[in-house]
Amino acid sequence: MFSDMKIEDKNSKFAYIQIRDYIKGMILRGLLRADEKLPSSREMASMLNISRNTVMYAYEFLQDEGFVYIKKGRGTFVSDVKVSTQEKWDIDWENKVNAYGKLSEKLDIIKHETKWKRGMISFKSIAPDENLFNIEEFKKSFLNRMSIEGKKILNYGYAQGYKLLIEYLLKYMENKGVDIKGKDILITNGFTEGFDLVLSCLTNKGDSILCENPTHNTAIKIMKLHGLNIKGVQIGRKGVDLNELKEKLKKEKFKISYFIPSYHNPTGIVMPPENRAKLYNILKGCNVPIIEDGFNEELRYSGAHVLPIAAIAGKGNSVIYIGSFSKVLFPGIRIGWILSDKVLTGYLESIKRARNIHTSSLDQAIFYEYLQSGDFNKYIKKARRIYREKYEFALKCAKNYIPSREILGEGGMHIFIKLKGINSRQLLEKCCRKNVIFTPGDIFYVDDKGQDTLRLGFSRVSKEDIKKGFSIIGEEVRNLGGI
Structure with missing residues (x-):
C-alpha cells in the first residue's frame, strides 16, 4: 500500500x-x-x-x-476521522446566478473574444514588456523594505493605503501640477477597482454618465454592471468632440463623466491643453463632475508636458483622478490610486474597507521602496525610449502595409486603425488562420459601432514580428477588398 x-x-x-x-x-x-x-x-x-x-x-x-x-x-x-458521504445533492447554479453574475460573464472579453494560441503573433496586449523590468532592483526593494518594516508589514494594513506610498503619490501628483490641498489619496487594486469604487459611491442604477466613444472596454463593462445609462461622445484627433458634448448636455442631465485625455484607450490620442480647459469649463457649467483616467501619462514621448485635467481644476475639487502604473510597470502587483476631495476619499475608504479591507500592504511597501529609490525614474527613461522606437516603427509599418481610412495614435503602446468598409471581425478570422491576432475595435464602442476598427498593441512584440504581423493583416485587408 x-x-x-x-x-x-x-x-x-x-x-x-x-x-x-x-x-x-x-x-x-x-x-x-x-x-x-x-x-x-x-x-x-x-x-x-x-x-x-x-x-x-x-x-x-x-x-x-x-x-x-x-x-x-x-x-x-x-485517528477516528468521521467521513460520512451523504446522498448526492446538486444545485442548478445556472439558474441560481443573479443578473449581475450573468452580465459579468457576458461582458468577459477574456472568455468570449478570440484567444491567443502558442505560435501566434499577438497585437492584443497593451501590457508593458516584462523584459524591461529590472528584477534585481525590485529584489533589492523587497529586501530593503522587509528589513525596515519587519514582521508588521505581513499583518493587516489600512484601508486607505500604505502611508509612505500615499505621501509619495501626493507629491507625485503635485509634480504633475495638481493642487493637492484639500485632497487625499486612496490606494486601490489598479484602475479597475478605483473606477468601480467611485461609481459605487456616486451613482445609482439608471443614472446617466458621459464618456468618449470609443472608450476603455473595462470602463464600459463596469458602467454596464452598475446599470448606468452610457452616452458616448465622438472622439477625433483633438480628443472628444466638444460641440457634440454641448449638445448632449443640453438634452440630458448627467450624474458624472469619464474621460481619458492622455494616450486615450483605444485611439491613442492625446487631448491638447486648450481642449482640456474647454472640456473642463463645459462640464463645470453643467455641474457634472469628471472622472479622469490617467492612462499611460508616463509614456509621453515628445512635445511639452500636458497638464492633467485635475491640474487645470486648480483649487477646485470637481475632478476625481484615477491613476495606475500598471500599463508601464509591474501590473502583476495591481497598485492604483484615486486622488479626490478629502470628504469623498473618506467615503471611498469606507467602501474599500467593506469590500476587501485593504490592498496588499506588502505590495504597496515594496512598490514604494522601488519608486522612492529612484529606480522608477531610470526605468521610465529606458521604457520611453524603447516604446517610442516601437511606436514609430509600428506606425511606419501600419502606413506601409495596412490599407486604412485613418491611423490614430500619438505614442503609448498601441495604435488604432479605421478600415475602409472592412469588418474587423472578418479580418480577425482570416488573420487567425495565419497566426496573427489583434483586438477588434467594436468592443470599445458604447453604441454597437466600430465594426471597421481595430486596436494593435505592440509593447510586447518584436520589431520583426510587428513587420511580419502587419504585413499579414494588410494582405488580408486587400483580400477582403480593402484598397
Missing part, C-alpha cells in the same frame, strides 16, 4: 508534504481505518528510501491536523 507512494524529489525539503497528503488522502477515502497502525518512521523511511526525519515530520503534521495519534513507545495510529 505505502510502497506505491511516489515521491517526486526524495531530497526535497517538501517531501514530507507528499507523504502527509498521501496518508491523509487514504484516511479520507476510508482506505485506512480508525486505530490502524501506520508503519514506523524507520520502516516507512526504508520503504520509500528517504530520511527517517522526513517521515517523522510528516507524522507530526498529521497529528497536529488530527488525522493520527501517537502512543509513546507503541507507534503511530489512525
Whole structure:
C-alpha cells in the first residue's frame, strides 16, 4: 500500500508534504481505518528510501491536523476521522446566478473574444514588456523594505493605503501640477477597482454618465454592471468632440463623466491643453463632475508636458483622478490610486474597507521602496525610449502595409486603425488562420459601432514580428477588398 507512494524529489525539503497528503488522502477515502497502525518512521523511511526525519515530520503534521495519534513507545495510529458521504445533492447554479453574475460573464472579453494560441503573433496586449523590468532592483526593494518594516508589514494594513506610498503619490501628483490641498489619496487594486469604487459611491442604477466613444472596454463593462445609462461622445484627433458634448448636455442631465485625455484607450490620442480647459469649463457649467483616467501619462514621448485635467481644476475639487502604473510597470502587483476631495476619499475608504479591507500592504511597501529609490525614474527613461522606437516603427509599418481610412495614435503602446468598409471581425478570422491576432475595435464602442476598427498593441512584440504581423493583416485587408 505505502510502497506505491511516489515521491517526486526524495531530497526535497517538501517531501514530507507528499507523504502527509498521501496518508491523509487514504484516511479520507476510508482506505485506512480508525486505530490502524501506520508503519514506523524507520520502516516507512526504508520503504520509500528517504530520511527517517522526513517521515517523522510528516507524522507530526498529521497529528497536529488530527488525522493520527501517537502512543509513546507503541507507534503511530489512525485517528477516528468521521467521513460520512451523504446522498448526492446538486444545485442548478445556472439558474441560481443573479443578473449581475450573468452580465459579468457576458461582458468577459477574456472568455468570449478570440484567444491567443502558442505560435501566434499577438497585437492584443497593451501590457508593458516584462523584459524591461529590472528584477534585481525590485529584489533589492523587497529586501530593503522587509528589513525596515519587519514582521508588521505581513499583518493587516489600512484601508486607505500604505502611508509612505500615499505621501509619495501626493507629491507625485503635485509634480504633475495638481493642487493637492484639500485632497487625499486612496490606494486601490489598479484602475479597475478605483473606477468601480467611485461609481459605487456616486451613482445609482439608471443614472446617466458621459464618456468618449470609443472608450476603455473595462470602463464600459463596469458602467454596464452598475446599470448606468452610457452616452458616448465622438472622439477625433483633438480628443472628444466638444460641440457634440454641448449638445448632449443640453438634452440630458448627467450624474458624472469619464474621460481619458492622455494616450486615450483605444485611439491613442492625446487631448491638447486648450481642449482640456474647454472640456473642463463645459462640464463645470453643467455641474457634472469628471472622472479622469490617467492612462499611460508616463509614456509621453515628445512635445511639452500636458497638464492633467485635475491640474487645470486648480483649487477646485470637481475632478476625481484615477491613476495606475500598471500599463508601464509591474501590473502583476495591481497598485492604483484615486486622488479626490478629502470628504469623498473618506467615503471611498469606507467602501474599500467593506469590500476587501485593504490592498496588499506588502505590495504597496515594496512598490514604494522601488519608486522612492529612484529606480522608477531610470526605468521610465529606458521604457520611453524603447516604446517610442516601437511606436514609430509600428506606425511606419501600419502606413506601409495596412490599407486604412485613418491611423490614430500619438505614442503609448498601441495604435488604432479605421478600415475602409472592412469588418474587423472578418479580418480577425482570416488573420487567425495565419497566426496573427489583434483586438477588434467594436468592443470599445458604447453604441454597437466600430465594426471597421481595430486596436494593435505592440509593447510586447518584436520589431520583426510587428513587420511580419502587419504585413499579414494588410494582405488580408486587400483580400477582403480593402484598397
